[in-house]
Amino acid sequence: MPIVVNLDVMLAKRKMSLTELSERVDITIANLSVLKSGKAKAIRFSTLDEICAVLSCQPGDILEYMNEEEYNKLFGSK
Amino acid sequence: MHKTYSMRKRRVSILALAIAGLITTFLFIMFKTITAVSIGSIEDGGTTVDLPESDTAFGGLFYTPRFNDSLPHYQYRHLEDSVSKVKAELELENRSVGGDGMGVGLFGVYAFDRPEKHSYREWLIRESLMRMDSATIKADQRMAAATNKDSIEKIKKQLRDSLDYYKRYYEKRIAIAAKGKDQYYYIGIDGYRLDRESKFFIQNETYQLAYVKWDTAKTNPTSNWEHGHYERKAIPVRYSAENERVLVPVTKHQYDALRSLFYVLWFVFLVGALYFFVGIPVQVLLNISRGLAFDENNVRYFRVIARLFFVFGLLYLFGPYILNLFLRIIVPADFKRAPFTEGLSTPCWLFVLSIAVFITGKAFQKGNTMQKEQDLTI
Numbered sequence: 001m002p003i004v005v006n007l008d009v010m011l012a013k014r015k016m017s018l019t020e021l022s023e024r025v026d027i028t029i030a031n032l033s034v035l036k037s038g039k040a041k042a043i044r045f046s047t048l049d050e051i052c053a054v055l056s057c058q059p060g061d062i063l064e065y066m067n068e069e070e071y072n073k074l075f076g077s078k
Numbered sequence: 079m080h081k082t083y084s085m086r087k088r089r090v091s092i093l094a095l096a097i098a099g100l101i102t103t104f105l106f107i108m109f110k111t112i113t114a115v116s117i118g119s120i121e122d123g124g125t126t127v128d129l130p131e132s133d134t135a136f137g138g139l140f141y142t143p144r145f146n147d148s149l150p151h152y153q154y155r156h157l158e159d160s161v162s163k164v165k166a167e168l169e170l171e172n173r174s175v176g177g178d179g180m181g182v183g184l185f186g187v188y189a190f191d192r193p194e195k196h197s198y199r200e201w202l203i204r205e206s207l208m209r210m211d212s213a214t215i216k217a218d219q220r221m222a223a224a225t226n227k228d229s230i231e232k233i234k235k236q237l238r239d240s241l242d243y244y245k246r247y248y249e250k251r252i253a254i255a256a257k258g259k260d261q262y263y264y265i266g267i268d269g270y271r272l273d274r275e276s277k278f279f280i281q282n283e284t285y286q287l288a289y290v291k292w293d294t295a296k297t298n299p300t301s302n303w304e305h306g307h308y309e310r311k312a313i314p315v316r317y318s319a320e321n322e323r324v325l326v327p328v329t330k331h332q333y334d335a336l337r338s339l340f341y342v343l344w345f346v347f348l349v350g351a352l353y354f355f356v357g358i359p360v361q362v363l364l365n366i367s368r369g370l371a372f373d374e375n376n377v378r379y380f381r382v383i384a385r386l387f388f389v390f391g392l393l394y395l396f397g398p399y400i401l402n403l404f405l406r407i408i409v410p411a412d413f414k415r416a417p418f419t420e421g422l423s424t425p426c427w428l429f430v431l432s433i434a435v436f437i438t439g440k441a442f443q444k445g446n447t448m449q450k451e452q453d454l455t456i
Contacts, residue, residue: 031456041454 002071004064007036010055025050038075108419127275127290128307172279174318174325179266182343184398186266187336188325190316206248213240263333264316264325267405269398270413271322275306278317287313287412313410322416324409354386372445380439384432391428394421 011021018036022029027047034040048059055062066074179188217237224230272278275290290306316325328336358379365373402415 027456034454035456039454040456041451043456047456 002066002068004066004071004074005035005038005040005062006064007032007051007062010057010061014055016055021051021054024054126305128305172277173320174316174323177264177318177325179264180337180340180344181266181268182340182347184268184401185340186268186323187328187333187340188264188266189261189333190264191261202248202251206244209244209248210241213237213244261330262316263328263330265328265336266318266321266323266325267409268321268323269415270317270324270409271416272317272319272413276412278313278319280316285313285316286310287410289412313412315409315413317413324413326408354383358383372442372449374446377439377443377446380435380442384436384439387428387432387435391425391432394428395425 011018018029018032022032025032025047027050035043048062051062052059174190177188177190179186181187214237217233217240220233221230224233272287273289277288279286279288288308288310291309292304292306314327316327317323318325362376362379365371365376370376398415399418402409
């Protein structure tokens with residue numbers, strides 16, 4: 001899927017762990033792991049809103065579009 | 079804006095209408111075809127067949143004895159009743175009524191009693207009763223003529239000894255008669271019928287077929303008439319007109335082996351049917367009640383059941399005709415399968431069920447996909 005989730009990059013920048021984010025955003029660690037690993041199919045605006053508020057960032061800092069070729073080069077074709 | 083009834087749009091599926099129209103047209107054409115064939119011979123002319131009423135060569139099928147009208151009424155009726163009874167028994171034998179057996183699908187194994195066996199046993203029983211009655215009557219006459227008590231006691235003891243002797247003697251003979259070949263054994267193949275004029279009969283323990291040989295076909299501007307007479311030929315199989323079943327003779331050993339096999343097949347078929355058509359639907363309902371409605375297992379179950387219904391429909395429709403190609407080695411060509419258009423209703427229902435379950439499975443598959451997406455929506 002060509003939409004890449006850079007949640008781990010933002011967490012590293014803000015020096016925050018997944019567990020802490022999970023407590024502050026009130027989403028389970030399992031769901032955040034699904035989001036971080038790129039397996040999520042969709043994200044609600046309300047969820048994106050809460051994550052951006054806690055990490056003090058823009059949606060574009062977390063979500064990045066890559067074309068199919070670049071994505072396959074980076075992550076391998078599935 | 080409040081819509082009135084007349085303004086609401088009614089949606090009718092054009093595709094469903096088209097399918098309904100096509101199938102109705104097909105069935106209408108089939109109906110007209112069958113009707114035209116069945117009344118064709120009456121419109122064209124007719125047929126006459128000589129019935130060999132005085133000929134006993136056809137196992138009594140057509141034979142009608144003539145009684146002397148000058149006989150006393152009670153004798154005439156007695157003869158008439160006896161002949162009717164014999165004809166009824168022959169009819170039962172020729173129609174192969176009374177067999178005992180079991181089957182799975184088109185095939186089965188059957189055993190028929192030898193009629194001679196029953197009548198011999200009945201004769202032995204009648205004979206023993208007659209002898210005992212005769213001995214009792216003679217003893218009563220002697221006791222009536224006896225003058226003293228000792229003589230009467232002696233006669234009573236002799237009577238008791240005689241009755242015991244006759245009872246033991248005839249029980250032994252009946253037991254011996256019960257041994258030996260008592261039944262005929264067959265493999266049964268269902269779904270065969272003869273032409274309307276052809277008749278099966280048994281004569282001297284051989285299987286015979288009486289069929290019409292058409293002699294002349296006259297043509298004239300107004301009508302066609304065909305005239306025929308009956309001929310007979312020996313065939314290797316027995317036929318049950320009641321069940322439209324061809325019976326192929328087998329040995330007792332083969333019958334016992336096949337009977338065991340049929341028991342196993344019947345059991346396997348029953349377990350399979352209960353698993354797929356009762357167990358799996360119950361499992362689906364349980365899954366739904368547990369909140370796992372759009373589970374992948376449910377989708378798979380629907381697919382399996384839909385395929386099974388479809389396969390059974392195909393087997394029901396085409397199986398007998400495909401099997402017939404191989405069975406022609408055993409079954410004479412005089413026995414024919416029912417026309418294809420007969421018995422269409424059961425496979426049609428199976429196909430409808432298959433489609434309904436398939437559509438339900440597709441809906442559940444869509445639900446499964448949507449549920450997965452929902453589960454992966456953060």
